[in-house]
Amino acid sequence: MEVFLWSASGQILLDTLASSYPTVLAYVIDTPRSSSPATFMSNMLYACSILYKANLPMVLVCNKTDIKDADFVKEWMTNFEAFQQAVRDEKSNEGEEGMGYMGSLMGSMGLVLEEFYHHLDVLLA
Numbered sequence: 873m874e875v876f877l878w879s880a881s882g883q884i885l886l887d888t889l890a891s892s893y894p895t896v897l898a899y900v901i902d903t904p905r906s907s908s909p910a911t912f913m914s915n916m917l918y919a920c921s922i923l924y925k926a927n928l929p930m931v932l933v934c935n936k937t938d939i940k941d942a943d944f945v946k947e948w949m950t951n952f953e954a955f956q957q958a959v960r961d962e963k964s965n966e967g968e969e970g971m972g973y974m975g976s977l978m979g980s981m982g983l984v985l986e987e988f989y990h991h992l993d994v995l996l997a
Contacts, residue, residue: 877922890928897922897930904940909959912948913978913985920988931993948982949989955982 877886889895899919906912923930934942948955959975959982 877925886926886928895928897926897928898933899923899930900933900935901942901945903934903936903942903945906934907940907944909948909955909962909978910974912945912955913981916949916985916988917981919992920985923988923991930991949992952982952986 877883886895899922901915901919906915919930919932932945934945944958948958956979959978962975
């Protein structure tokens with residue numbers, strides 16, 4: 873469905889399903905690939921935009937938890953300071969701690985997304 877979500881036909885299909893059946897969105901996160909703060913934040917911003925575009929309940933699904941434990945996802949979503957610490961611990965491409973301006977942006981976005989996190993259920997699969 874992701875491919876069609878932003879097109880007119882995708883919206884029509886989603887609206888038709890939601891008007892006829894109980895409908896919940898499942899946003900799947902590739903857990904191993906989302907273990908860096910920048911990738912995690914990118915995923916969360918995309919999930920947020922889909923949630924507000926579709927205006928339907930959403931469940932966040934962390935897959936591949938046999939490869940990478942997904943406890944960090946719940947921790948970063950419920951503990952802003954833990955996410956901030958992960959950003960500070962991350963190194964930029966130039967070896968700079970805290971990721972420079974990108975770290976500052978992610979910190980600010982983490983604050984913005986706190987309200988979004990309260991409206992999600994998380995499934996570790």
